Every structure is written in structure tokens, then in C-alpha cells.
Amino acid sequence: MQTVQPRFLPLRVPRLRPGGVLPILAILAVLLVLVGIRQPDFLAPSSLMSFLGRSAPIILLAAGQYFVIVSGEFDLSVGSLVTAQVVVAARLIDGDPARTWPVVLLLLAFGAVVGLINGLITTRLRVPSFITTLGMFLILVGAVYLWSDGAPKGGLSEEFRRFGRRAVEDVPVLGRVPYALLVLLVLAVLAVLLMRSDFGRTLVAVGDNPRTAALSGVRVWRARTIAFVLSGLAAAVAAILLGGYSGVSFQAGAGLEFGAITAVVLGGVALGGGRGSVVGAMLGALTLELLFALMNFYGVSGALRSTVQGAIILLAVAVSATRSSSR
Amino acid sequence: MSALSLLPARRPVPGVFVALGLTLAIGWLVVLVDGGHLFNQSTTVSLLHVAAGLGLVAVGQTLVILGGSLDLSVAYVISLSTLVAAETMNGSDGGLLPAIGLALAVSAGVGLLNGLLVTKLRVNAFIATLGVGLLLKGYLDSGYDGPAGTTSPTLVQTLGYQRVGPVPVSFLLLVAVTGAAWFALSRTRFGHHLVAVGGDPEVARLSGVRNDRVLVTAHVLCSLCAGLAGIYLASRLGSGAPRVGTEGLYDLESIAAVVIGGTALAGGRGGVVGTVGGVLLLASIDAIFNQLEVDAFFKQVIRGAIIIAAVAVYARRAMRKAA
Numbered sequence: 001m002q003t004v005q006p007r008f009l010p011l012r013v014p015r016l017r018p019g020g021v022l023p024i025l026a027i028l029a030v031l032l033v034l035v036g037i038r039q040p041d042f043l044a045p046s047s048l049m050s051f052l053g054r055s056a057p058i059i060l061l062a063a064g065q066y067f068v069i070v071s072g073e074f075d076l077s078v079g080s081l082v083t084a085q086v087v088v089a090a091r092l093i094d095g096d097p098a099r100t101w102p103v104v105l106l107l108l109a110f111g112a113v114v115g116l117i118n119g120l121i122t123t124r125l126r127v128p129s130f131i132t133t134l135g136m137f138l139i140l141v142g143a144v145y146l147w148s149d150g151a152p153k154g155g156l157s158e159e160f161r162r163f164g165r166r167a168v169e170d171v172p173v174l175g176r177v178p179y180a181l182l183v184l185l186v187l188a189v190l191a192v193l194l195m196r197s198d199f200g201r202t203l204v205a206v207g208d209n210p211r212t213a214a215l216s217g218v219r220v221w222r223a224r225t226i227a228f229v230l231s232g233l234a235a236a237v238a239a240i241l242l243g244g245y246s247g248v249s250f251q252a253g254a255g256l257e258f259g260a261i262t263a264v265v266l267g268g269v270a271l272g273g274g275r276g277s278v279v280g281a282m283l284g285a286l287t288l289e290l291l292f293a294l295m296n297f298y299g300v301s302g303a304l305r306s307t308v309q310g311a312i313i314l315l316a317v318a319v320s321a322t323r324s325s326s327r
Numbered sequence: 328m329s330a331l332s333l334l335p336a337r338r339p340v341p342g343v344f345v346a347l348g349l350t351l352a353i354g355w356l357v358v359l360v361d362g363g364h365l366f367n368q369s370t371t372v373s374l375l376h377v378a379a380g381l382g383l384v385a386v387g388q389t390l391v392i393l394g395g396s397l398d399l400s401v402a403y404v405i406s407l408s409t410l411v412a413a414e415t416m417n418g419s420d421g422g423l424l425p426a427i428g429l430a431l432a433v434s435a436g437v438g439l440l441n442g443l444l445v446t447k448l449r450v451n452a453f454i455a456t457l458g459v460g461l462l463l464k465g466y467l468d469s470g471y472d473g474p475a476g477t478t479s480p481t482l483v484q485t486l487g488y489q490r491v492g493p494v495p496v497s498f499l500l501l502v503a504v505t506g507a508a509w510f511a512l513s514r515t516r517f518g519h520h521l522v523a524v525g526g527d528p529e530v531a532r533l534s535g536v537r538n539d540r541v542l543v544t545a546h547v548l549c550s551l552c553a554g555l556a557g558i559y560l561a562s563r564l565g566s567g568a569p570r571v572g573t574e575g576l577y578d579l580e581s582i583a584a585v586v587i588g589g590t591a592l593a594g595g596r597g598g599v600v601g602t603v604g605g606v607l608l609l610a611s612i613d614a615i616f617n618q619l620e621v622d623a624f625f626k627q628v629i630r631g632a633i634i635i636a637a638v639a640v641y642a643r644r645a646m647r648k649a650a
Contacts, residue, residue, distance in 0.1 A: 074453075076579075126642035127635055128592045134579050135635035142627030150624075258457060271451045307465025314458040318448040 021280040023320060024267050024287060031290045038297045046175030053167065053178025054245065055289040057082075057238035060184060061256055062263040062285035063191045063278055064234025067227040069264050072207040072273030073122060073129035075228065077136035078235040078260060081114055082253025084144040085239030087152050090248040094154035103160070107236045114140070115232025119225030129228075137257070145250070152248045164244020180241045187237065191278045203227060207273020262313055263288045268320065342644070343588050343604035346637065350608060354615035363618045370614050371493045376563070378610040379497035380556055382603055384577050385584040386501070386508050387552025389602045390545045392585050393512070395525040395594030396445055396452040398546065401553040401581060403463035404434050405572030408557025410467075413476030413567030420481045427558055434554025435547050437463070442543030460578070471569035478561045487562035497559050501603070504552065508599040521545055525594025553577075584609055587637045608637075 035042050042048070061078055068075040085107050092106070093099045118136055122129040163183065167176040194200050205213045206223045214220050235253075242252055261271075267284025269276025291312060295305050351365070358365040384401050391398050408430045415426035437459060444455035478487075489496045512518035520541045523531040532538050553572075560571050572578075582592075588605030590597025612633060616626045 121635060121639065125639040126646060127638045128586070130592055131583065131586050131638045132635055134583060135631040137579075138631030138634070139628050140631075142624045142629075142631065146622060146624035146628065262454070262457070265451070265454050271453055301469060303469035304465045306461040306468065310458040310461025310465065313454065313461070314444060314450065317450050317454050317458070318444065 020268060021277060021283060023316075024280055024283045027266075027316065028283060028287050028290065031287060031294055035290065035294050035297060038294070042293070042297070044175075045173060049167070049174055049177055049181060051289070051293065052184070052286075053180040055286055056178075056180040056184040057242045057245075058256065058259055058263065058289060059282045059285040060187060060234045060238045060241070061260040062267070062281045063188065064231035064238075065257075065260040065264050066191075066267075066269060066276070066278045066281035067203065067230045068129070068224075069261070069269055069271060069281075070207045070273055070276060070278075071203045071224045071227040072210060073224060073227070074261070074271075075118065075133050075231045076130065076257045077114065077118060077133040077140060078231060078238075079253040079256035079258075080137045080140040080144075081111060081232065081235040082239040082242060082256055083250060084140045084253075085110065085236055086243040086248055086252040087144050087148055087250065089160065089239070089243055090152055090156050091148060091154040093157050093160055095157055097157040097159045100157050100159040104240060107240060108233060111232040111234075111236025111239075112229050113232070114235075115229035116225065118232070119228030122228065123221035123224050133257075152250060154248075156243055156248060160240070161244040161247075164241045164246075180245070183237065183241065187234075188282060191282075195278045199223070199226070204274055207275075209274070259288065260285070262309075266313065266316055342641065343601050343608060343637075346640075347604055347608045347611065350611050350615070354611060354618075358615060358618045361619055365615065365618055368493055370618060372490065372495060373617075374610050374614040375493070375495050375498040377613055378603075378606050379495060379501045380560060380563075380575070381577065381580060381584060381609065382498075382501040382606040383504060383552050383556035383559060384581040385588075385602045385606050386505050386599050387549035388581040389585050389588070389590055389597065389599050390508065390512075390521065390552075391452075391542075391549045392582070392590055392592060393525045393594055393597055394521045394542050394545045395528065396542055396546065397456060397582070398441060398549050398553075399453065399456040399578050400437060400441060400460035400463065401549070401556075402572035402575070402578040403460045403467065404437050404550050404553040405557040405560065405575075405577055406467055406569050407437070407463055408434050408554040409561040409564070409571055410471065410475055410567030410569060412558050412561045413478045413565075416477065416479040416482070418477035418479065420479045423479045423482060426479070430558055431551055431554045434550045434557070438547035438550025439543065441550065442546030445546065446539035446542050464573075467569045471567075474564070474566040474568050476561075476567040478565050478567075482558075482562045483565055485562075486559055487565075497562075500555070500559070504555065505599050505603050508548075512598060517541065517544060522595055525596075527595070580609065583634045586641075587634065589641060605637075 032043070042051070065075055065078065088110070089103055089107055092103050114136065118129070118132055121127050121132045163179050167178040168182070169176050171177050202213070202218050202223050205216070206218060206220050210220050239253070246252070263285035264276070264281040265271060265284070266287055267276065267280035267282070269281050291309065292305065295308055300308055355365045384405065388398060388401065411433050412426045412430040415429050416422045441456050441459055444450045444459070445452045486497055486500070491499065512521065520531065520536045523534065523536055524538050524541050528538055556577070557572070561567055564571065584605035585597070585602050586592055586605070587608060588597065588601030588603070590601060609630070612630065613626070616629070
């Protein structure tokens with residue numbers, strides 16, 4: 001028999017809303033201070049701008065992943081989708097600048113279709129999204145190797161690479177603003193607006209309790225499928241930026257799905273859905289990127305990076321989990 | 328369908344074995360038309376070897392998934408276990424038992440860490456085991472560039488290559504481990520508690536099950552199975568390999584095998600026998616494609632499609648049952 005112990009009221013500042021962005025902002029601030037101590041130059045506007053530009057792809061992927069996770073599902077296919085997109089773009093463009101825009105449109109459509117397939121299989125055929133997107137991962141990786149006979153072919157045009165590597169020069173105060181950052185800002189604003197719209201609220205409701213949502217007249221399958229399409233689109237944009245920045249390789253998207261999921265969880269979004277904000281998810285991605293930058297500045301060897309990453313993720317999530325479970 | 332309904336309703340034949348039978352029959356025909364033979368000695372042996380490696384991991388994975396958890400760190404545990412085993416043996420037979428013991432102890436330690444993170448610190452299993460996997464990855468990447476250590480010759484000759492008729496010793500090991508897991512699940516208190524925790528943790532807790540202890544045990548057992556798979560791989564490769572687990576996609580493939588085997592990803596429903604069926608199905612598809620000399624990348628595409636399709640069939644059945 002367990003007796004009910006009288007609980008002492010904990011001395012604590014007013015409770016943070018679960019899923020709020022304050023914890024991630026605190027972590028971000030600490031990391032910024034640490035970076036500032038080690039490498040004050042990093043905080044100069046121009047280098048900060050390029051850092052944000054470099055981080056744009058993973059932040060976008062985190063936003064895409066957020067839509068899927070908050071609706072109660074997973075998308076493990078985004079990393080392979082990015083790889084596939086980059087390789088396809090290189091082969092189709094083949095250095096011809098005239099093909100840039102058609103291929104960009106094609107990539108967006110490709111991302112949306114992959115998301116649509118993921119979504120429909122998950123919602124209509126009731127396959128757990130973990131398995132659907134894992135299968136999609138295998139299919140995309142296999143297909144892209146198959147299609148290119150094991151080595152990437154063709155090349156990206158300078159016009160295509162512009163999005164990922166060029167910037168608006170000579171901006172007052174800020175120095176240079178990468179195109180990637182502009183793309184990120186526009187899409188981030190759109191994402192926030194979307195989450196404030198009816199659709200956004202529906203999506204959170206679906207993730208929180210699909211049955212209640214369905215009984216309230218929400219078409220759960222449609223909301224979730226749209227979330228997958230958004231994730232696919234985010235992967236397409238991320239691929240365009242990444243391909244421009246770092247070029248074509250089969251490793252372009254490797255591991256990005258876990259990076260994005262980690263970022264989302266770091267940002268206070270609950271796996272299983274219904275909790276957290278898209279801003280938190282994007283800040284989580286930024287924190288993760290800043291963490292990598294910090295490790296560079298402190299000379300942590302490349303191989304040990306994953307150990308540090310793992311430790312920090314476990315710590316951050318454990319702290320937030322124990323806080324929210326002591327309600 | 329009508330023939331199936333005549334069977335005792337309690338334990339229907341897991342659908343995966345029907346799929347396995349069909350796959351083998353069709354595969355045998357196609358290979359025959361192609362001018363080959365699916366069931367000759369060498370293909371059967373290599374099929375069973377593939378199944379043994381993945382099977383050991385997947386049986387362990389079944390336990391945690393049944394409990395409503397998940398283990399994404401198994402691939403790294405496998406790699407770590409090959410290295411611990413091979414480096415401790417260092418090519419001599421004298422170090423055989425201590426090496427196996429040490430490899431299993433290290434694996435169990437990782438499982439304990441996973442279990443404690445999931446239960447005591449309430450970290451979501453996906454993130455907890457992913458994080459632990461990253462910890463191990465860092466250690467492996469910074470410490471090793473390539474194969475290290477040498478497996479003892481006795482182990483290579485027995486677990487690695489010896490066989491009874493067409494059945495490798497390693498597959499017999501899988502059968503034994505599966506049998507033990509089946510017994511634990513269906514005949515012991517731990518097994519019933521585990522399924523209860525996976526089905527509904529709150530109800531289990533209120534019924535007096537110590538959820539945390541059960542889940543930690545499941546995680547330790549899962550890692551032990553991965554460690555065992557590592558020892559087996561070390562006996563096949565003759566040395567420790569820091570990336571064998573990740574390159575074999577053992578984390579994701581083991582989960583796929585479990586789900587194809589009819590275990591619900593959300594926990595509380597399923598069993599190890601189905602998992603072995605899932606493993607055999609994946610291994611047979613591999614063997615058939617190898618016989619047909621299908622492009623490796625195409626094989627992966629088909630694999631992905633089959634995993635999705637298999638689970639979709641289950642989901643349909645579950646829906647019909649619920650209707």
C-alpha cells in the first residue's frame with residue numbers, strides 16, 4: 001500500500017507553459033555567451049549572418065518535421081529526400097542555366113509528392129509513420145543510387161547554387177545577408193502564420209487527441225497528410241539551399257532526419273504530438289547548429305562531436321521531461 | 328480465410344509465415360525459370376546466416392517494442408560488441424570466455440543506461456536511445472578507423488562457420504534465444520508484465536506492476552541480444568568492425584522485422600515467433616534477389632516497398648477486425 005504523502009509546495013518561479021520557447025531561448029543564450037567568450041568575432045553581424053544562412057536548411061527541415069510531429073507522426077524520410085533532390089537536380093540541370101527554374105519547380109513538386117505519398121500511406125492505409133517513412137527512406141536512397149549508377153552525375157548551374165551560397169551584399173549594419181537567410185525568414189513567417197491559422201490549431205488538436213479531433217468534425221487524415229506534404233516541401237527547399245551551399249553528393253542529406261527530430265524535441269515539442277510551437281522547433285535547430293559551431297571553436301574533434309551532441313540532447317530532454325512530469 | 332477461422336482462435340498463424348511461404352514459393356519458381364536454384368546448399372546457408380545476425384537483434388528489439396519502448400542504439404551496440412570481443416580475445420582461444428563475458432557486460436550496461444533514461448528520467452525512448460547511440464558513435468568514430476582486434480580461431484570455426492547439415496550454428500543460437508524469449512514472454516511473470524506495460528502503462532501500474540523495473544529489464548535484454556549479434560558478427564568477420572552495425576542498418580531493419588512480424592509498434596501486442604518470420608522474410612527476399620543478380624540498389628527499393636506493403640496488410644486486417 002502506498003500512502004499519499006502530503007506534498008510540500010515547491011518554491012519555484014511561476015511554472016513555464018509546457019512546450020514554451022523559454023527553455024530553448026535560455027540554452028541558446030548560454031551557448032551564445034560561450035561562443036562569445038571563445039570567439040568574439042563570431043558575434044559580428046556579418047559572420048552571424050552567414051551562420052544563420054548556413055543554418056537555414058536544418059531550420060527549415062525542423063519546421064517541416066514540426067508539422068508532422070505535432071500532428072502525432074514522424075518523418076524519417078527527409079534526409080534521403082534531400083539527398084535524392086540534390087542528385088536529381090544535378091543530373092537534370094547538368095550545368096545548363098536555362099533549366100534552373102523548371103528544375104526548382106520540379107523539385108518542389110517532387111518533395112510535395114513524396115510527402116503526399118507518405119501522408120496517404122500513413123493515414124489511409126494506417127501504416128505507422130515510422131515504418132512508412134522508413135520504407136520511403138530505403139526506396140529513395142536505393143532509387144537515387146540506381147538512377148545514377150552509383151555516382152552523382154551532371155552538375156548544378158551557378159543560378160541554382162546562388163540560393164545557397166550568394167548574398168545580398170553591402171547591406172547597412174548587417175554587412176551581407178545570404179539569400180538562404182531571406183528564404184528562411186519568409187518561410188518562417190509563413191510557418192508561424194500557418195500555425196496561428198485554423199489549420200494550425202487543427203493540426204495541434206489532431207496530435208493531442210486524434211479521436212477527440214475526429215469527433216469534433218476534423219478530418220484527421222487530411223490534416224496529417226498536409227503535414228507530411230509540408231515536410232516534403234521543406235525538404236525540397238532545404239535541398240535547394242544545401243545543394244547550392246555544399247554541392248552534390250550522396251551524403252548531402254545523410255542523418256538530417258535525426259538532426260531535425262532532435263532539433264524539434266530540443267525546442268520543447270513533444271514526440272507523440274499536440275505540444276510545442278514551430279518557433280521552438282526552429283530555435284531548437286538553431287541551437288543544435290550553434291552547438292556544432294561551438295564545438296568547432298573549442299576544438300572538439302569531429303569524431304567526438306556526436307558524443308557531445310548525444311550527451312547534450314539527453315541532458316536537455318531529461319531536464320525538461322523531469323520538469324513536466326513533476327506537475 | 329475460412330480455413331483459418333477453423334483454427335483455435337487464440338493463436339492464429341502469424342500472417343508473416345503465409346507471406347514467407349508465398350515468397351519462397353514464388354522466389355523458387357522465378358529463380359528456376361531464371362536457370363538457378365534457390366534451395367541449394369550455399370544459398371540456404373547464406374540465407375540462414377543473414378537471418379541469424381538480424382534475428383538476434385530483432386528478437387531483443389521485440390521485447391522493448393512489446394513494452395511500448397524502442398531501441399535505436401542497437402546498431403552501435405553491435406559495433407561496440409564486435410570490438411570489445413575481438414580486442415579482448417586478441418586472436419587467442421584463452422580469452423574466449425572472458426571476451427564474450429565482457430562484450431555482453433558492456434552491452435548490458437548500455438541497455439541499463441537506455442532503460443534508466445527511459446524510465447527514471449522519462450526521456451522519450453526514441454530520443455533516449457538515439458542519444459545513447461550518438462554517445463557510442465562518438466566513441467567508435469574517435470577511437471577506431473577500421474577493423475581492430477582478432478577473433479579467436481575457435482569462435483570463428485564454431486559460431487562463425489560451423490554448421491549442422493545446412494543449418495549454421497549461429498542460426499541454432501537464434502532458435503535458442505528465440506525459444507528463451509518466447510518462454511519468458513508467454514510463461515513467466517516478467518513476460519506478462521511486459522505486455523501489460525506495453526498495452527497500457529497506467530493500468531499496469533495500478534494493477535501492481537513495477538513498470539520501471541520491467542522496462543529496464545527489457546532494455547537490458549535487448550542490448551544483450553544486440554551484444555550477442557555483435558559477437559556473432561565478430562566471429563564471421565574475424566575482427567572487430569566499428570561500423571558493421573550502422574552499415575548493416577541493424578537499427579531500422581530490426582524494427583522493420585519486428586513490425587512485419589506482427590508486433591504493434593505502439594506496444595502490448597505481438598511476439599518473438601512472428602519477428603523471426605519477419606527476419607526470415609527479409610532474408611529470403613535478399614537471397615532471391617541475390618540469386619537473380621538483381622542490382623543492389625534496386626533491391627533496396629523493393630525492400631522499402633515490401634516493408635510498407637507488409638505493414639499495410641496488417642493494418643487492413645486490424646481494421647477489419649475492429650469493424
